[in-house]
Amino acid sequence: MELKDKLVTSFMAFEDRIDVDSPVHDIRSEAMKTFEADGFPGKKNEDWKYTSLKSVLKHDYSVFPKQENHIDYQAVKKYFIHDIDTYKIVFVDGKYSSYLSETTHEGIDVCLMSSALNKPKYRLIIENYFNKIAGKDSITSLNTAFSQEGAYIHIPKNKLVAKPIQIIHFATGNESALMLQPRNLIVVDENSHVQIIERHQSLTDNPVLTNSVTEIYSNKRAIVDYYKIQNDNENASLIDNTFVNQKRESHSSVHTFSFGGKLTRNNLSFFQNGERIDSTLKGVTIIGKKQHVDHNTLVHHIEPNCESHQDYKGIYADSSSGVFNGKVLVSKEAQKTNAFQANNNILLSDKASINTKPQLEIFADDVKCTHGCTIGQLDESAMFYMRSRGIPEKEAKALLMFAFSNNVLSSVKIPEIKERITKIIANKLGVNIGFDL
Amino acid sequence: MLKISNLHASVNDKAILKGINLEVKPGEVHAIMGPNGSGKSTLASVIAGKEEYEVTEGSISFGGDILDEMDAEERAHKGIFLSFQYPIEIPGVSVTNFIKTAINETRKAKGLDNMPAKEMLKMIREKSEMLAIDRKFLSRSLNEGFSGGEKKRNEIFQMAMLEPKLAILDETDSGLDIDALRIVADGVNKFKSKDNAVIVITHYQRLLDHIVPDFVHVIHNGRIVKTGTKELAYELEEKGYDWIKEEEANA
Numbered sequence: 001m002e003l004k005d006k007l008v009t010s011f012m013a014f015e016d017r018i019d020v021d022s023p024v025h026d027i028r029s030e031a032m033k034t035f036e037a038d039g040f041p042g043k044k045n046e047d048w049k050y051t052s053l054k055s056v057l058k059h060d061y062s063v064f065p066k067q068e069n070h071i072d073y074q075a076v077k078k079y080f081i082h083d084i085d086t087y088k089i090v091f092v093d094g095k096y097s098s099y100l101s102e103t104t105h106e107g108i109d110v111c112l113m114s115s116a117l118n119k120p121k122y123r124l125i126i127e128n129y130f131n132k133i134a135g136k137d138s139i140t141s142l143n144t145a146f147s148q149e150g151a152y153i154h155i156p157k158n159k160l161v162a163k164p165i166q167i168i169h170f171a172t173g174n175e176s177a178l179m180l181q182p183r184n185l186i187v188v189d190e191n192s193h194v195q196i197i198e199r200h201q202s203l204t205d206n207p208v209l210t211n212s213v214t215e216i217y218s219n220k221r222a223i224v225d226y227y228k229i230q231n232d233n234e235n236a237s238l239i240d241n242t243f244v245n246q247k248r249e250s251h252s253s254v255h256t257f258s259f260g261g262k263l264t265r266n267n268l269s270f271f272q273n274g275e276r277i278d279s280t281l282k283g284v285t286i287i288g289k290k291q292h293v294d295h296n297t298l299v300h301h302i303e304p305n306c307e308s309h310q311d312y313k314g315i316y317a318d319s320s321s322g323v324f325n326g327k328v329l330v331s332k333e334a335q336k337t338n339a340f341q342a343n344n345n346i347l348l349s350d351k352a353s354i355n356t357k358p359q360l361e362i363f364a365d366d367v368k369c370t371h372g373c374t375i376g377q378l379d380e381s382a383m384f385y386m387r388s389r390g391i392p393e394k395e396a397k398a399l400l401m402f403a404f405s406n407n408v409l410s411s412v413k414i415p416e417i418k419e420r421i422t423k424i425i426a427n428k429l430g431v432n433i434g435f436d437l
Numbered sequence: 438m439l440k441i442s443n444l445h446a447s448v449n450d451k452a453i454l455k456g457i458n459l460e461v462k463p464g465e466v467h468a469i470m471g472p473n474g475s476g477k478s479t480l481a482s483v484i485a486g487k488e489e490y491e492v493t494e495g496s497i498s499f500g501g502d503i504l505d506e507m508d509a510e511e512r513a514h515k516g517i518f519l520s521f522q523y524p525i526e527i528p529g530v531s532v533t534n535f536i537k538t539a540i541n542e543t544r545k546a547k548g549l550d551n552m553p554a555k556e557m558l559k560m561i562r563e564k565s566e567m568l569a570i571d572r573k574f575l576s577r578s579l580n581e582g583f584s585g586g587e588k589k590r591n592e593i594f595q596m597a598m599l600e601p602k603l604a605i606l607d608e609t610d611s612g613l614d615i616d617a618l619r620i621v622a623d624g625v626n627k628f629k630s631k632d633n634a635v636i637v638i639t640h641y642q643r644l645l646d647h648i649v650p651d652f653v654h655v656i657h658n659g660r661i662v663k664t665g666t667k668e669l670a671y672e673l674e675e676k677g678y679d680w681i682k683e684e685e686a687n688a
Contacts, residue, residue: 379525382525382527384487384488384509385524385525385527386527386535386539387486387508387509387510387513388485388486388487388509388510388512388513388519389513389518389539389595389599390510390514390539390540390542390543390599391510391538391542392508392510392542392546393508393510395542396510399538400527400530402529403527403528403529403530403578404529406529
């Protein structure tokens, strides 16, 4: 059976199991209709021109894992940022793992989507925020239709959340092929500050397809820093759909570090609903073999006096391929917008490729929008300079590539994350040198 | 220490060096002078192992090793240092991190452990003070936005840190004002010992007032056409290079 048909059929069974009186029942049904009508996006869809899901959709995925699988903390400790104190919301094969998690209800809610959807005390937040900014495209709709589990984070006003929150999804490989559809809702109220780290990790070579949707609401003067660490193994694919809605004077950032996976598609959209908002979208992609990473970003400047900063660096080896499609939309009212976008790429082999496309649609007349894309190779004269000082070719290359990505890393506010990313990069480049730049 | 025999080298099939012979012994300072395009910088790059240059004839030996097939990094590990005429800007890599990596990779190649951090810091402090380099300067990206003089001082700083056996200074004096020239020359003179050697490549005699050569060679059209003592440098300063070219034409 085609995956689409399997999902459509499964939806009926899914609906039977969950509460049909739930406030999101209608939303799910509507979303399923959209997916049923549109299906998975194909190459004719302009937004998916350079990313084909064909090879990812061919597996016979389990869409509802049958059992709860236990994993030992020691076996997966390395996937956590474990050297600092954090809250943890951990899922194993899509099911919440209380054993690996550390949630809280003390002053803030760091818990589960499934309880937020079912318990009356969360009803107001769900009604006000759930699926309000998530896209209505077929991929997001598919997730919405099956939305049931994921992270639920609500930070009431004036809270500085001292501990970062980690959201981690493990796939055990107990299913021969597994599809996961986590749904996260993050609401940060006035003046509050939170840092979130997200990771998807498959523990075997069995195929995994994750279609994740995250809605983030940064209310007035809130600060939200979100880090996505994408270093999954080579049979795992990820479609990440993240929507950020910002109110006035809020600052939100999403850093995406893409090193692993078979196919990774990041749909990242920011909506600036207020004045003096600052949005930051940054990413480092370092891939090889036949890996594919696609960054599809949107920043919608709706009101005046806001800023956005996009900076994506990509290094592609072997037959890997990348896509950057960055859209900046400036509405007529959004005067004095300051939008910056950069996408710089290095191709290390003749077979590697990158398709980069800045898309600026500006309807206001008093704005400053800059964008720049570059595609190049490593600088040969720099290589000779470094080698003539005794730095071997491989290490010299690594140092240059690290320096190339350093602009993005330097804005990471959690030192342990920076350290971890640095290690992953060194590992990826096969060198054993410290990059304490 | 360094022995160059009948060296021919070309780039993109264009012959540039056409039979260079040169021997440098420990403790010596050699100056190589000559008009633009005579092959001075090419000789420096070929000794350092730049891949674009193809050695078509002859060979270079250094401390008993034949260099011909060696990569640039191996030559550096053997003790060859080239101070670049135009040092390369490397955004994102600090001066300190770069020199640390260079020193530790060289030690690794020799089977030694990394230099202890304390020792490294002490050495960085000493050498940077000797060259009047501001501490803040060391945390900046390598050569990025440096003035001409800063770049050259930074090259000599790296030389002092790496302690090579043979230092080749390619037009280190260009772009230096008189104060910077003196600081750089002092750095080179402090580095000089009976065990190492220096090759100074320059257009002008003024650097040689500070770094006094034992031998002066004049390159023209890919060959060493004249060798003398430091007096030859004065003669060149006074008369220019035309008489050399004429002599060569009449020969």
